[in-house]
Amino acid sequence: xxxxxSTPIRELEEELAAFCPVVSFREGDLIYSPYQQDTVAxxxxxxxxxxxxxxxxxxxxxxxxxxxxxxxxxMALVGEExxxxxxxxxxxTACWAIEREQLLARAKSHPDLLVQLLELLLQRMSETxxxxxxxxxxDLETRLARMLLQLMNKYGRKRHGRWEIELKITxxxxxxxxxxxxxxxxxxxxxxxxxxxxxxxxxxxxxxxPEQLSxxxxxxxxxxxxxxx
Amino acid sequence: xxxxxSTPIRELEEELAAFCPVVSFREGDLIYSPYQQDTVAxxxxxxxxxxxxxxxxxxxxxxxxxxxxxxxxxMALVGEExxxxxxxxxxxTACWAIEREQLLARAKSHPDLLVQLLELLLQRMSETxxxxxxxxxxDLETRLARMLLQLMNKYGRKRHGRWEIELKITxxxxxxxxxxxxxxxxxxxxxxxxxxxxxxxxxxxxxxxPEQLSxxxxxxxxxxxxxxx
DNA sequence: ATTTTACGGTTACCCGGATCACAGAAATGG
DNA sequence: CCATTTCTGTGATCCGGGTAACCGTAAAAT
Numbered sequence: 329x330x331x332x333x334s335t336p337i338r339e340l341e342e343e344l345a346a347f348c349p350v351v352s353f354r355e356g357d358l359i360y361s362p363y364q365q366d367t368v369a370x371x372x373x374x375x376x377x378x379x380x381x382x383x384x385x386x387x388x389x390x391x392x393x394x395x396x397x398x399x400x401x402x403m404a405l406v407g408e409e410x411x412x413x414x415x416x417x418x419x420x421t422a423c424w425a426i427e428r429e430q431l432l433a434r435a436k437s438h439p440d441l442l443v444q445l446l447e448l449l450l451q452r453m454s455e456t457x458x459x460x461x462x463x464x465x466x467d468l469e470t471r472l473a474r475m476l477l478q479l480m481n482k483y484g485r486k487r488h489g490r491w492e493i494e495l496k497i498t499x500x501x502x503x504x505x506x507x508x509x510x511x512x513x514x515x516x517x518x519x520x521x522x523x524x525x526x527x528x529x530x531x532x533x534x535x536x537x538p539e540q541l542s543x544x545x546x547x548x549x550x551x552x553x554x555x556x557x
Numbered sequence: 558x559x560x561x562x563s564t565p566i567r568e569l570e571e572e573l574a575a576f577c578p579v580v581s582f583r584e585g586d587l588i589y590s591p592y593q594q595d596t597v598a599x600x601x602x603x604x605x606x607x608x609x610x611x612x613x614x615x616x617x618x619x620x621x622x623x624x625x626x627x628x629x630x631x632m633a634l635v636g637e638e639x640x641x642x643x644x645x646x647x648x649x650t651a652c653w654a655i656e657r658e659q660l661l662a663r664a665k666s667h668p669d670l671l672v673q674l675l676e677l678l679l680q681r682m683s684e685t686x687x688x689x690x691x692x693x694x695x696d697l698e699t700r701l702a703r704m705l706l707q708l709m710n711k712y713g714r715k716r717h718g719r720w721e722i723e724l725k726i727t728x729x730x731x732x733x734x735x736x737x738x739x740x741x742x743x744x745x746x747x748x749x750x751x752x753x754x755x756x757x758x759x760x761x762x763x764x765x766x767p768e769q770l771s772x773x774x775x776x777x778x779x780x781x782x783x784x785x786x
Numbered sequence: 787a788t789t790t791t792a793c794g795g796t797t798a799c800c801c802g803g804a805t806c807a808c809a810g811a812a813a814t815g816g
Numbered sequence: 817c818c819a820t821t822t823c824t825g826t827g828a829t830c831c832g833g834g835t836a837a838c839c840g841t842a843a844a845a846t
Contacts (some may be wrong), residue, residue, distance in 0.1 A: 381686075383694045391686065403683060406676040412686065432672065439664050442671040447635040449675075453682055454632060457620065457641065460689050464736045465612045468803070498823065507693045509804060514824060530812065530823070697833070727793065738834060743794060759793070759842070 337397040348424040353417035367428035369401040375421025399448035471506040473545035491535040566626040577653040582646035596657035598630040604650025628677035702774035720764040
């Protein structure tokens with residue numbers, strides 16, 4: 329379940345193994361942070377990595393929580409760009425470190441390599457655009473419902489007749505994922521729980537009624553009907 | 558000024574010319590729209606293209622207004638993804654049409670090709686993340702100020718001691734670019750004009766005081782000082 | 787030249803959600 | 817084991833900005 333099943337990363341893994349060193353991080357390690365300039369991107373071999381922006385005021389926006397097979401730090405592969413986000417290991421994590429020059433050299437003889445990286449990149453691009461769209465069009469409750477479903481898909485495991493999200497997560501972190509405040513997230517989660525959509529305890533959420541939750545996620549914020557315009 | 562000067566697209570142009578047909582669109586033409594499935598991406602040779610999302614309710618969010626040398630429709634290059642946005646020609650526009658299979662074949666013998674496309678793609682990715690960040694962290698006035706400066710950089714031309722934005726644009730369209738409503742954009746523009754930062758007429762905006770406007774763009778919405786936390 | 791449509795300007799009102807301010811409960815660490 | 821920190825729960829209050837409802841004016845259509 330860790331990797332949606334749709335991505336054939338095995339080949340890529342072999343390719344990377346051939347010319348990339350593996351680097352390891354421990355829980356809480358900062359892999360990089362903004363304004364650094366370096367020339368290495370990463371593909372996750374094992375573990376989880378959080379990408380996030382930090383505002384001057386300390387507010388945080390999480391761009392993604394990535395698992396095995398995901399590419400990140402890709403900006404380093406071309407141009408002179410500095411890092412723009414923080415990347416933090418959420419647990420014991422190992423990554424292939426793709427050094428820019430190495431990659432470009434290697435790509436000449438192994439053209440498929442770039443195509444596979446391109447694929448991973450487009451996947452991230454697609455997710456980012458989706459986030460942008462939701463932030464503008466959907467209200468907080470909808471966004472949170474969607475996020476819970478996404479987490480279920482990525483990290484969910486069925487047990488005792490419900491989908492437990494195997495990711496230690498706080499309300500604060502959820503808020504940072506959906507672009508809201510901790511207080512509002514807590515309120516909405518409690519609402520969901522009262523309605524029997526989810527069950528929760530500290531650091532832990534389980535989806536008890538995915539179908540119903542999906543409805544909440546699809547509904548548009550304010551209107552039930554706009555026949556014509 | 559059309560193309561920031563930083564991108565060496567000339568080489569890419571030659572590459573594309575070698576195996577891509579050129580397709581033309583007229584002002585208002587829809588190049589593609591969501592849920593279509595096809596396998597061609599575009600690089601703009603001449604003209605301007607707007608990428609946007611349309612909500613069920615008719616609300617619009619503009620992702621980007623692209624000019625010469627920009628890549629779009631790139632999702633079509635891998636996977637089975639359907640189109641997710643609308644792409645519309647804002648004026649007489651010509652594009653190289655990059656057919657997926659052709660590209661992949663060509664890439665084998667011309668490895669640089671993918672690298673250059675990758676570069677264009679990362680540029681878009683970077684802009685998208687920037688937008689996301691602004692939407693969460695900055696208020697409408699700040700976002701609008703930034704957008705005006707961006708438009709100035711891309712489409713501005715100095716004349717009569719001010720930077721005229723050579724892009725016919727309505728308040729509605731500006732609103733769709735910054736994620737706000739037409740009414741509020743009108744109000745803020747008038748405020749900017751009263752303060753002498755910009756000058757405007759129908760369909761037309763000029764920046765009269767870029768420095769001052771930049772300050773408005775950088776300021777955070779609510780606090781002047783947060784010494785420690 | 788007149789009608790029609792689209793854009794720009796402005797107000798009053800309202801609501802989602804941020805802020806602020808606590809309090810209890812569960813972990814963590816000396 | 818107690819003390820401190822970290823999370824969660826819940827109110828009161830406030831505000832940015834969306835919604836609705838106009839009107840004047842410039843442009844486009846016939």
